[in-house]
Amino acid sequence: MRTPGALADAERWTAHNYHPLPVVIADAEGAWVTDVDGKRYLDFLSGYSALNFGHRHPGLVAAAHAQLDRLTLTSRAFVHDQFAEFCHRLADLCGKELVLPMNTGAEAVETGIKVARKWGYQVKGVPDGQAEIIVAADNFHGRTTTIISFSTDPDARNDFGPYTPGFTIVPYGDSDAIAAAITPNTVAVLLEPIQGEAGVLVPPAGYLAGVRQLCTDNNVLFIADEIQSGLGRTGKTFAIEHEGVVPDMYLLGKALGGGIVPVSAVAANKDVLGVLKPGEHGSTFGGNPLACAVGTAVVKLLETGEFQQRSAELGAKLHEGLNALVGRGVLAVRGRGLWAGVDIDSERMTGRQVSEKLAARGVLAKDTHGSTIRLAPPLTVTEADLDHALAQLAAIL
Known part of the structure; x- marks a missing residue:
């Protein structure tokens, strides 16, 4: 043994x-x-x-093998021949205009937070340093110091302070609580369409549609963390589709790497992701050739339905x-x-x-x-x- x-x-x-x-x-x-x-x-x-x-x-392993024999890493200092196809196909799958590839799910969430804040300052006109993001209790978005700052799980949060400010926590499934929490400085609502770590909690019918309307009415970004719930897991490409809702930003990961390499991404339109300029955000391994080759193969599997x-x-x-x-x-x-x-x-x-x-x-x-x-x-x-x-x-x- x-x-x-x-x-x-x-x-x-x-x-x-x-x-x-x-x-x-x-x-x-x-x-x-x-x-x-x-x-x-x-x-x-x-x-x-x-x-x-x-x-x-087999299809994903074949894509990885083929890429391993050619090119595995360039950094984003250069463009490689797998990058554009991956971003284009994933953007189309999401119905968005742009994709920003990263590695882990937590990196995708951190990227979404940064983009939302910058959008709030440059587009919405929120005073510098005052951006607020509304999140749900019992969430799980990752384990970085910023993300655990808005966790209500004591195992994830306790003894890791001081905590990052700028987050308002409301009960999950309660759109009235979100409505009450929105202020002129609110830049985003960040939610899991189904809360996985909390025990696969499905929100009440109409909740996600209600949040979408609140965000639209108040010029607030709706960010859907589909890292665990997305890419086919719930019977649709994205869990949020069960209510016919389209968020302003998708956060993706986990299955995007096919179980072979860590791949994550943020997908949004140009008026949101376009706020980032060279030097303001990045990752040495984000969007590397091996990740893009596998990620493209994953998207192709999902394109068939x-x-x-x-x-x-x-x-x-x-x-x-x-x-x-x-x-x-x-x-x-x-x-x-x-x-x-x-x-x-x-x-x-x-x-x-x-x-x-x-x-x-x-x-x-x-x-x-x-x-x-x-x-x-x-x-x-x-x-x-x-x-x-x-x-x-x-x-x-």
Whole structure:
């Protein structure tokens, strides 16, 4: 057995900023992974939606291999031959005019914050240093010092101050609270169309449309953090589409890199992203050739609509199976498409215990906030895979 030794080495040599399940993965393909001892697991977490297209999707791996043999990095001091196509295709997918590529999701959020503030000063006329951004309680947008400054999660926030000012926190799902919080200095409302880390919380019907109207009426940017909810996860390209809403800015990441390289991006029109001038923002690795080659291949997969349809159809099956467990150890189920938050009866077991028992039965999931588990299989998952995972959860309960 190699697993115990590998776990001990990881515990010895790494900072303890995660509490992983006792699984050491060595190989993967599609929706399945294999550990160092040869045991197979069905991946129902998908790297927090970074693996929407499964592990080692052949088209994405081929794109990466081809680019590795040609060019991997130039920095943005030069233009490379993969850059324009990636930005053009992603802009078209988003229905926007410009794209600014970065690397991680947190970088995309930081970029969105900077752009919104600069837009507020240069376009809206907010006094210098007075820009305000409205955010929602229980959000998760990343872990930089600025982002955790407007987190309400004590684990993410406590002991990392002093905190960055300029953010107003209101309850999620309450458009009246946003209306009350808007001032002449408000430059943006930053929201997750579905809150992932909070337990896959879907807002009330009409909420996102109401926020869109408030932003339009008050000359405020609506920024949609679709880093985890976007790119097919909920049955549409973007989760915000379920209400027919178009934000002023998309923040993208995770699945954009195909599970191969970190790729993130901000998409918006020229009147918003155009406020940035040379030297005001950037990244050495942002928009590198390897990232753009993989990102272009990802966008091509989404252009067909196949994965959005799979998520919608298989998601209906997933939610039907989960809802059948309500009253049998499950208290509530939330989500859209192939994404679900499942509240477990805490009198039976914690979310961590459920995750450990599922892992023992060959299904990988992750807990959040005590008694909730999150399920997000790759969009390549099969009906048989779903049946298997649901059967294991039912057996545990």
